[in-house]
Amino acid sequence: MRRGGFEDAFAAESALRRFLEGRRLGFDADPHETVAAYLTKWLKGMEFLLKPTTYARYRAYVLGELIPVFGKLRLEELAHDHIAAYTHEQLEAGRGRQAVYHCLATLSSALGSAVRTHRLPFNAAQPLPMRRPRADERVPWSAEQAVTFLAHCRDVDPAFADLFEVIVGTGLRKGEALGLQRQCVRIEDRVMFIRHTLSAVDNHELVLTAPKTKKSRNWVPLSERVAAALQRAMDRSTATANGHVFQDAHGKPLHPAAVRRRFHELRKQAGLPHVTIHDLRHLAATIALEGNVSMAVISKTLRHSTLSTTANIYSHLTWEVAMAAVNTIEARLHLVEARAQYGTDAPADSRPLPNPLFSHAA
Structure with missing residues (x-):
């Protein structure tokens, strides 16, 4: 195998070492491998590991989004700046945050596999250049x-x-x-x-x-x-x-x-x-x-x-339940205080005693 186009002998020797190391570990470390070639190979390897629906979604992101944008870059050249620029461009163009996030997550998953197999030294998509969008609060029917x-x-x-x-x-x-x-x-x-x-x-x-x-x-x-x-x-x-x-x-x-x-x-x-x-x-x-x-x-x-x-999903629906809990605690404490003052004859609905923390005398 012959490869050229390196800036100097040191770069050529580094590429040769990476290539030989990859051969020993069982992966292709071709220094001229493009992002498109790597993603295509990664997608094929995931075909029998994912649910058919998940694989179809990954395939759509890889073929329709990631390869057209980053495909011509060499895999080692892909940097966080490229990914951040793409993210800002998409969001400024009005693209949905959920769609952009899922596309970036797919790229991160692919690059993560390259890191785990020692194909790359780091994952250029991590940290992601945007936060995971919060799901809209659902308002179901009554x-x-x-x-x-x-x-x-x-x-x-x-x-x-x-x-x-x-x-x-x-x-x-x-x-x-x-x-x-x-x-x-x-x-x-x-x-x-x-x-x-x-x-x-x-x-x-x-x-x-x-x-x-x-x-x-x-x-x-x-x-x-x-x-x-x-x-x-x-x-x-x-x-x-x-x-x-x-x-x-x-x-x-x-x-x-x-x-x-x-x-x-x-x-x-x-x-x-x-x-x-x-x-x-x-x-x-x-x-x-x-x-x-x-x-x-x-x-x-x-x-x-x-x-x-x-x-987490239903936290907005638990307010009344939570209020009922603290009100139950309050009612129990008031009852114990009333019985301490009036004895066991104090009715269960005794009015609470004044709280010195909130009285004017305090």
Whole structure:
């Protein structure tokens, strides 16, 4: 192998050492390898390590964004300044912060692999030149609006009414509900098991993949209302062991895009404000919180990976619960103080004693 174009003998010898070191460790350290060549090779290596939907997203970022921008640079030439300039350019042009962040995260993942295999000495994308955008605070429907929506669906499209009844009643993700198979539902035991999620690769090919996290692969209890909706759905569907509970008129699983379109059609017909199907999952959590269900139980029901995930997502909904907690503490302290002053005959609703910290005499 011959390579030229180095500034001096020292640069040539350094490149030769890197190349030979790479050969010993099992990777290509060609000093003239471009970012495009490296990213193409990295993407191919990730094909069987990622979920099909995740791989499709990575492929879109690599082929549609990263290679056109950075592809001609030599891999060792790619610097943090290049990445920062691209970030500012995209944001100033009005590009969505979420899209830019995910593109940068993909590049960082690819360069991180190069560092771990000793192909590069450092990751030029770290630290990222922008913070991770905060998710918009979700404002789900109220329970009354959910009832209005479900009633309208039952009148207009009973099959979709049962699908949305299951999502609202259990907090399933859309893909989990669409990927639910008959063998995973036990109506008599009032339980179902989440084993798959249905996704569309490139919005076209339907694939069954593993649930989002390890804890997502779990059992979910069924209320009488949800069990009835599942039974109706299974009565309509093709009765095969691995058949999907929710199917279209041809016995095939429902396409996520078709479900999304139908949801918004029904929502508009019912005169309800805009929410997403995923917001029905948040609606389930909101109703449970309003019913004083503990955060730990809600986290278990929604199958979040950690309790902190649940707390972070629904922190804005826990104000009343938190206030109830501190008010309970205050009431208990007042009662003990009243009994200390008036004896055990002090009524439970005794007025609190003046607090010297806030009295004028103090």
